[in-house]
Amino acid sequence: MNIISGYLRQAGTAIRFLLLATIVLGLLYPLAVFGAGQLAAPFQANGSIVKDSSGQAAASALIVQAAADDAGTQDPQWFHVRPSAVGWDPATSLASNLGPNEAKLLETVTTNRATVAASEGVSPEEVPADAVTSSGSGLDPHISKDYANLQVPRVAQAHGLETRDVQELVDKQTSSGLEAFLSQPSVNVTLLNLDVASLAAHRN
Template sequence: MRAPIWIRQHFAAARALLLFTVLLGVVYPLAVFAVAQLPGLQHKADGSYVKAGGRTVGSALIGQSFTNKNGDPLKQYFQSRPSNAGDGYDPTATSASNLGPEDVVDTLPDPRLLAAGKEDENARPSLLTQVCARSKAVGKLDGVSGARPFCTPGGAGAVLAVFGHRTAGGGVPHPTRVVSVNEQQGVVKAPFVGAYHGVKVELAKFGEDYAAGLVVPVKGDAPAEPAVPADAVTASGSGLDPHISPAYAAIQVRRVAQARGVGPAQVERLVNKAKDGRVLGFMGEPRVNVLKLNIALDREYPVRS
């Protein structure tokens, strides 16, 4: 006498559960672990840790900051790419900012909190302002121009809200009011441009709504190819990228050489040694591993106390 169909179905499901538990829960993980222990793979499987002076100082696969306790860049070290992973390069919070090219208007901070020395948690710089501020900071640190298109000299997004009657094409040929939305009254003295189509430009005021205005980014006269490269002002998709471009490394050479009391050519030699080519010769772009480069600097040209 055959068992009822529902009993046979449950037995079949139990056998399948047992089989896949053994295969995927035991055999497959052990096989992956075994392959990872093969020569040439074990170091990578263990995290690609990098040692210096007999101690582990990081991973070749994860970026890190080279700053002092106040968060200021250490001039004797090459600086990494910006990170949006947690407080920076946090593997448990790997993420991108998810901000796109149309994110150009800041959420301004409450001036009363600023006056009290507090931070406004509701304030948020736009992606454009983040890029502009980073470019200005990198330019100042490395002695190059931090200017870039659509940025104010003060390091904010150069964006206007233009009010007035809009044409069928969406333009405002005769504006009645113009506001520099990312430059706050009381924070900066004057807008980045004095007038727009004959109308005086105002500074933005906290709490005012400028959504009714036409958003107009102003390119300005900065060079189309800024001295500060893109990877110096934008975070990677994971926020953990340990590499920088050769162009970003190049603008840091003089500053690092001066801080270590050596010639730029000596530092350039180490940059070239830390440079990796394209993956398999054709994928991606050449890049420089910042951690390995800084370790080499400490080994060959230690900072004199």
């Protein structure tokens, strides 16, 4: 009887402790971080939303945005992004989770390589690895500098722009300095396509 009442008392303590901890850690803490975030860094806290030249919320600077049709074919007018296991839809996030020796991955990668080589008009050997593989989240907006350079002539031609001008936009959106050293030189395609649109609108 003593043992049972000891258990019951401790169970009561456990329930009450959990409730109190939830108020502090599950409500006050996230709300405090929310408040601090809205004060200190509202742009980042709200998803790094960037506007286009007309002032319309156009994209998140951190999330991939592909110009693609329902079949997943990317529009040749714009810079292309890496393949994505979620079809570039941020409603969810996923990797292919295929092993490095998986036949299915081998097949996908080989098909992707041929597609990219054809759309850029280069030989398959020139296609970089990031162009044919999907990222761990399926939402990374970045591609390698090599892949971006490969696409410059196509995008410039589609918009009637000088190759040099488009190359300049690519260089502007390429990571540099310490960030590039610690990771690798990468180009943010979401921001790059916004820049291309704005330059094209300005010139025409």
